[in-house]
Amino acid sequence: MSKSSSSSAKSRFLDVPIEPFEIAPDAPADELLRRMERISFQGRNLATAHRIWRRMLADDEVVIFLGVAGALTAGGLRLAIARLIRDRAVDCVVSTGANLYHDLH
Structure with a gap:
């Protein structure tokens, strides 16, 4: 530099x-x-x-993207993320596979 x-x-x-x-x-x-x-x-x-x-x-x-990485659902944020989606506080969720896996299992 x-x-x-x-x-x-x-x-x-x-x-x-x-x-x-x-x-x-x-x-x-x-x-x-x-x-x-x-x-x-x-x-x-x-x-x-x-x-x-x-x-x-x-x-x-404005279009609001929510980027999530790591095991947020396993860490206790599942309901908070669900609320953001349900209340249309975010327009798009970009997630790693870990969050989807943990939420489904």
């Missing part, structure tokens, strides 16, 4: 300063997720996913 591409890759992680915050017991989840945009590690990634999700829900013509 060249020095210039390495610098630009780093800059996207360094342009937002870290701002620790206290969690108020009555704060809504939306506020918590928005404030996580200014922390590090997976909190920032979760906030980014939340921002993308909000944009998707605001788009009337």
Whole structure:
């Protein structure tokens, strides 16, 4: 990787300063997720996913794909995935064979 591409890759992680915050017991989840945009590690990634999700829900013509890998059904997420499909919260499910196998057996 060249020095210039390495610098630009780093800059996207360094342009937002870290701002620790206290969690108020009555704060809504939306506020918590928005404030996580200014922390590090997976909190920032979760906030980014939340921002993308909000944009998707605001788009009337969005198509939502749910990608699942690993043994999610065996891990207890079977009913949650079924609910997303039943409520039409997702338009398409892309799955590995493991999920289909575990759900059928």
